[in-house]
Amino acid sequence: MLKIIRFILGYLIVSLNGVFRPKKLRRSVDEQTRVDKDCESLELYQFYLCPFCVRVRRHMYRLNLTIVTRDAKRDEVHRATLLKEGGRVKVPCLKIQKDGDVEWLYESKAINRYLDHRFS
Numbered sequence: 738m739l740k741i742i743r744f745i746l747g748y749l750i751v752s753l754n755g756v757f758r759p760k761k762l763r764r765s766v767d768e769q770t771r772v773d774k775d776c777e778s779l780e781l782y783q784f785y786l787c788p789f790c791v792r793v794r795r796h797m798y799r800l801n802l803t804i805v806t807r808d809a810k811r812d813e814v815h816r817a818t819l820l821k822e823g824g825r826v827k828v829p830c831l832k833i834q835k836d837g838d839v840e841w842l843y844e845s846k847a848i849n850r851y852l853d854h855r856f857s
């Protein structure tokens with residue numbers, strides 16, 4: 738029963754998010770190209786219907802960030818990667834690759850703060 742309620746709520750949040758889109762940040766072409774390049778080193782591990790993941794995807798939209806999303810719910814490979822390398826299957830989780838190092842950042846608010854700090 739709880740699963741059904743979560744599923745319905747998830748769909749409701751995803752649908753509302755589709756209708757009420759935040760305003761998208763606009764950049765110059767050069768600046769956007771630089772940001773797009775930077776985003777290639779990021780991956781968001783997520784569940785499509787998770788409200789905390791919607792929070793992060795919404796923020797990505799607001800900041801006009803093209804970050805690859807990895808479905809850790811249905812894709813066994815991504816799920817296993819998140820567990821093995823991140824330490825737990827909890828979403829959202831942002832994989833950050835920088836100078837040969839990899840960081841796994843959990844918690845939607847912390848992820849949004851990180852994106853703000855780096856891109857806004």
Ligand SMILES: N[C@@H](CCC(=O)N[C@@H](CS)C(=O)NCC(=O)O)C(=O)O
Pocket residue numbers: 784787788789826827828829843844845846
């Ligand atoms: N406080 C966390 C909550 C994240 C959370 O509860 N995610 C759920 C999906 S909606 C999850 O990953 N559950 C799996 C688990 O905790 O094992 C955040 O804001 O990111």
